Amino acid sequence: MNISRRFAPWILLAPFLATFAVFFVYPVFQSLLLACRQTFGNTASAWVGLDNFSRLAVDPMFWKAVANTFVFTLGSVFIQLPLALLLAILLQSPGIRGRGFYRLALFSPAMVGIPFSATMFAVIFEKRTGVLNQVLHRVVGFDLDYSWLQEHVMWALIVAALWMYTGFNMVFFSAALQNVRRDVAEAAIIDGAGPWNRFLHVTLPAIRPVAGFVVLLSVIGSFQLFELPWLMLNSTAGPDNRGLTVVMYLYQVGFETGNLGHASAVGWVLTVILAALAAVQRWSARGEEMGT
Amino acid sequence: MRGRRLQTLAVAASLAIASIITLLPFVWLACGSLKSNAIFFESLLLPRGDGLLGIDWRALTLDNYVRLFADLQFGRSLVLSVFYASLTSVLATASCAMGGYALARLPFRGSRPVTIAVLAAVLIPPPLLLAPGYQLLYHLNLLDTLSGMVLPALAPAFGVFLFRQAALSSVPRELLESARVDGSGELRTFLVVGLPLLRPMIGTFTVITFLGVWNNFITPQVVLQDPTKYPVSVAVASLRGIYYQDYGLQMAGVATAIVPLLIMFTLAQKDLVAGLTAGAVKG
Numbered sequence: 001m002n003i004s005r006r007f008a009p010w011i012l013l014a015p016f017l018a019t020f021a022v023f024f025v026y027p028v029f030q031s032l033l034l035a036c037r038q039t040f041g042n043t044a045s046a047w048v049g050l051d052n053f054s055r056l057a058v059d060p061m062f063w064k065a066v067a068n069t070f071v072f073t074l075g076s077v078f079i080q081l082p083l084a085l086l087l088a089i090l091l092q093s094p095g096i097r098g099r100g101f102y103r104l105a106l107f108s109p110a111m112v113g114i115p116f117s118a119t120m121f122a123v124i125f126e127k128r129t130g131v132l133n134q135v136l137h138r139v140v141g142f143d144l145d146y147s148w149l150q151e152h153v154m155w156a157l158i159v160a161a162l163w164m165y166t167g168f169n170m171v172f173f174s175a176a177l178q179n180v181r182r183d184v185a186e187a188a189i190i191d192g193a194g195p196w197n198r199f200l201h202v203t204l205p206a207i208r209p210v211a212g213f214v215v216l217l218s219v220i221g222s223f224q225l226f227e228l229p230w231l232m233l234n235s236t237a238g239p240d241n242r243g244l245t246v247v248m249y250l251y252q253v254g255f256e257t258g259n260l261g262h263a264s265a266v267g268w269v270l271t272v273i274l275a276a277l278a279a280v281q282r283w284s285a286r287g288e289e290m291g292t
Numbered sequence: 293m294r295g296r297r298l299q300t301l302a303v304a305a306s307l308a309i310a311s312i313i314t315l316l317p318f319v320w321l322a323c324g325s326l327k328s329n330a331i332f333f334e335s336l337l338l339p340r341g342d343g344l345l346g347i348d349w350r351a352l353t354l355d356n357y358v359r360l361f362a363d364l365q366f367g368r369s370l371v372l373s374v375f376y377a378s379l380t381s382v383l384a385t386a387s388c389a390m391g392g393y394a395l396a397r398l399p400f401r402g403s404r405p406v407t408i409a410v411l412a413a414v415l416i417p418p419p420l421l422l423a424p425g426y427q428l429l430y431h432l433n434l435l436d437t438l439s440g441m442v443l444p445a446l447a448p449a450f451g452v453f454l455f456r457q458a459a460l461s462s463v464p465r466e467l468l469e470s471a472r473v474d475g476s477g478e479l480r481t482f483l484v485v486g487l488p489l490l491r492p493m494i495g496t497f498t499v500i501t502f503l504g505v506w507n508n509f510i511t512p513q514v515v516l517q518d519p520t521k522y523p524v525s526v527a528v529a530s531l532r533g534i535y536y537q538d539y540g541l542q543m544a545g546v547a548t549a550i551v552p553l554l555i556m557f558t559l560a561q562k563d564l565v566a567g568l569t570a571g572a573v574k575g
Contacts, residue, residue: 005478008482012479015383022428023446024421027427087307101311108318112553113507116546124317171568172569223417254422260426274417
């Protein structure tokens with residue numbers, strides 16, 4: 001083995017490994033130590049052991065953040081994903097013209113970053129004058145004074161996320177639907193299976209591996225919700241903390257109160273929850289083959 | 293057959309309605325950006341009047357855009373965003389392509405531990421790094437600097453993972469072997485044989501990273517202190533006032549910030565969608 005072969009892998013990996021070690025691996029381990037300290041400003045800190053974690057357990061604000069985040073996640077999984085799947089199925093039904101245009105239109109909000117859509121939705125959701133209430137009022141007689149950003153913050157977030165991510169998830173389901181075998185689907189039609197039975201027994205089993213992955217991605221993303229409510233509510237958690245989420249709590253204790261230790265503890269709780277969810281998903285998908 | 297046609301029609305109608313609902317906020321945004329604050333809420337889209345199509349065209353104004361660029365230095369934020377996003381996406385794509393290729397196609401001791409570290413890193417949610425990352429930048433004196441913005445974004449484990457998968461599926465071992473037999477060194481083989489085969493993923497990942505940086509709010513918010521260094525994401529968010537809202541101005545800011553994204557998307561959408569789903573389906 002000559003010198004070039006021996007060192008080539010390390011030369012190619014060097015830029016990644018160097019930045020990865022300094023700006024990822026080191027801070028991850030540092031955050032374990034940091035989670036056991038209380039910091040005051042940028043330089044002073046004191047060892048507090050596991051106090052940061054036990055404080056979380058009894059802090060009603062933290063539990064409020066967890067509950068809100070959970071509600072948003074449920075909305076994403078049970079409202080957004082079924083809608084995305086439905087659109088993907090409609091999009092691939094035979095004889096539709098302008099498929100490319102529909103896909104482009106439905107996917108386009110995924111390009112718009114959170115700071116921009118949040119700024120837009122803050123105006124859309126205003127009560128009385130906001131365009132959403134105005135339109136809903138004219139079309140279905142919806143209450144003009146429905147206060148999305150005061151009383152019903154979680155619903156506002158779920159609706160905004162519906163616009164932002166349904167098309168994005170639809171694209172993944174579209175790819176998964178390529179796994180549905182045409183001959184099996186046609187055999188089911190000949191056997192007289194209705195659309196609902198065909199969906200349950202032909203489509204769903206075929207897309208299960210990808211669907212499981214999409215659900216996991218959606219849950220992981222939902223649990224990290226922060227900038228959307230933060231910016232829609234004008235850099236606050238909203239009235240009575242109705243828009244407070246776990247990562248917003250992390251940001252507030254770390255960068256507004258200035259205790260990076262407390263923030264690191266929240267970060268680790270989040271990490272453990274998400275790792276557990278990923279493990280559950282892998283376990284339930286064991287033996288299934290991903291992809292084509 | 294008639295039932296079939298009716299069904300197709302219903303499907304097309306639902307898709308059309310869903311598309312209209314999706315596109316409506318963009319239209320509303322564009323209209324709103326042309327209205328002064330005084331008449332912002334008087335009409336849903338454009339102000340009614342006795343002009344062409346029943347619209348009062350004279351009530352529309354470019355004043356919001358003029359103020360953005362002349363008074364609020366929005367141009368500077370746009371240029372900075374282009375700069376941060378291009379620099380980060382080019383460097384991150386280069387380092388991930390090299391790393392992913394090495395992990396997939398070069399046998400060496402250390403390949404396995406590095407791959408395991410990359411897979412474990414994908415599981416770490418980015419918010420965990422907010423506090424220790426801030427502290428690290430403080431100690432390295434990188435807060436409020438360009439390096440502080442760009443360097444931490446150059447090591448996305450996810451990117452190395454994507455390029456590793458791409459190399460496994462689209463760079464055939466035999467091709468590399470014959471290049472070696474012809475006496476090509478490993479680095480040359482990577483540049484001449486490997487890199488061209490990774491082109492689709494290079495395009496996708498550059499676009500994904502560019503979008504990620506352009507749309508990122510929290511990193512510049514935490515890292516930067518000097519408002520003259522703010523990218524467009526922070527600049528748009530800071531158009532919101534506490535007591536007084538200038539709605540037309542905010543909408544003009546959002547419209548300006550997302551136009552580059554939508555143009556880029558229309559140009560690159562096929563590769564982008566293909567790359568995204570390939571990562572998921574084969575993941």
